[in-house]
Amino acid sequence: DIQMTQSPSSLSASVGDRVTITCRASQGIGSWLAWYQQKPGQAPKSLIFAASSLQSGVPSRFSGSGSGTDFTLTISSLQPEDFATYYCQQYNTYPVTFGPGTKVDI
Amino acid sequence: QVQLVQSGAEVKEPGASVKVSCQASGYSFSSYGITWVRQAPGQGLEWMGWISAYSADSNYAQKFQGRVTMTTDTSTSTAYMEVRTLRPDDTAVFYCARASVGDGPIDHWGQGTLVTVSS
Numbered sequence: 001d002i003q004m005t006q007s008p009s010s011l012s013a014s015v016g017d018r019v020t021i022t023c024r025a026s027q028g029i030g031s032w033l034a035w036y037q038q039k040p041g042q043a044p045k046s047l048i049f050a051a052s053s054l055q056s057g058v059p060s061r062f063s064g065s066g067s068g069t070d071f072t073l074t075i076s077s078l079q080p081e082d083f084a085t086y087y088c089q090q091y092n093t094y095p096v097t098f099g100p101g102t103k104v105d106i
Numbered sequence: 107q108v109q110l111v112q113s114g115a116e117v118k119e120p121g122a123s124v125k126v127s128c129q130a131s132g133y134s135f136s137s138y139g140i141t142w143v144r145q146a147p148g149q150g151l152e153w154m155g156w157i158s159a160y161s162a163d164s165n166y167a168q169k170f171q172g173r174v175t176m177t178t179d180t181s182t183s184t185a186y187m188e189v190r191t192l193r194p195d196d197t198a199v200f201y202c203a204r205a206s207v208g209d210g211p212i213d214h215w216g217q218g219t220l221v222t223v224s225s
Contacts, residue, residue, distance in 0.1 A: 034211040036151070043201055043218050044143075044151065049211035087151055091209045095167040096141075096153040 002026050002090050004099035012105055019075040021102045023088035028068045032092035035064055035073045038101075039084045047086075048073065078104070108132040110140075110202050110216035117222045118192050125188040126219045128202030135183035136160045141212055142176060142187045143201045154200075156208035157185065165208045192223045 003026040013019050023033065031051040036044040046055045048064040051071055061076045075082055083106060088099040113127040128140060142154040155166035157176040164176050175188045185202055200219050203212040 032209075036212070038151075043215040044203075044212075045215070046211065046213050049213070055213055089151075089153075089211070091211055094165055094209055096156075096209060098151040098153065101150045 001095055002029065002093055002097050004088055004090055004097050006086075006088060006099040006102045008102060009100065010103040010105065013078050014106070015078055015080055017078045019078050019082075019104060021073045021086055021088075021104075023066075023071040023073070023099050025069045025071075025090050025092075029090045029092035031067045032090060033064070033066070033071050034089045034091065035062075036087045036089065037082075037084045038087065044087065075104075108204065108214045110204060110214060112200075112202055112216040112219045115220040115222070117224065119225050120193055120223055122192050122223075123188060123190045124192060124221050125186055126200050126202075126221070128185040128187070128216050130159075130183045130185070130204070133204075135178075136180050138204050138206050139208060140176070140178065140185040141203045141205045141208070142174075143203060143212075144198045145201065145218075146195070146198045149198075154187070156205060158208070159185065163208075189221070192221075194223050197221065197223045 005024045007022045033051045035048040038044040052064045063074045085101045085103045109131045111129045139158045141156045144152045157164040159178045177186045202216040204214040
C-alpha cells in the first residue's frame with residue numbers, strides 16, 4: 001500500500017497568516033492527489049483534486065501543488081472558518097489511502 | 107444540488123451486523139460510484155472501498171474484504187454498506203461519498219453514520 005505522511009501534524013496560526021501543509025507519498029503517484037477539510041463533528045469537505053484543481057465552490061485562497069511524491073496545500077490568508085483538520089489522499093493505486101491529517105488551530 | 111443522506115446512528119452488540127444506507131439525489135446516480143470511508147473516534151479517515159452504481163463492480167480494502175459488502179439500488183438511488191461480525195473496534199462514523207471511479211477523488215460526502223459496537 002502507498003503510505004501517506006503529512007507535516008506538520010498540527011500547527012497554530014492566526015487569521016491572515018499564510019499556511020502551508022505538506023503531504024508525501026511513499027512512492028510516486030503522479031498528480032493523483034486530493035485534499036479534504038474536516039471540522040469537528042462534521043463530514044469532510046472536498047477541496048482539491050488532481051493535486052491542484054479546486055473543487056467547485058472552494059475559495060481561491062486554497063491552492064495545491066506538487067507531483068510525484070511531494071505535495072503542498074497552501075491557504076494564502078487564513079480565515080476563521082479555515083480552522084480545521086486537513087487530509088491528503090492518494091488515488092493513484094488501490095487501496096486508496098489518506099494521510100494522517102494536519103490540524104490547524106488558533 | 108448533489109446530496110447524500112445517510113441512515114441514522116446505530117448501536118449494535120459484538121457479533122451483530124449493521125447495514126448503513128446512503129440515498130443520493132441531485133445527480134444521475136448510475137453515472138457515479140460510491141466510496142465508503144470509516145473514521146474511528148478521534149482518528150483519521152480510512153478508505154473502505156468503492157462500488158460502481160452503474161455496473162455494481164466493487165473494490166474493497168483488503169482489511170474489509172469478506173466482512174463488508176457494498177451494494178446499490180438504482181431504482182431508489184441508494185447505496186448500502188453492510189458490516190458483519192461487528193467488534194468493539196468497529197465503533198466509528200461511516201461516510202458515504204461520491205466518486206466517479208474507485209481510484210478517483212471524492213467530490214461530495216454524506217453526513218456520516220455513527221455505529222457504536224458495545225455489549
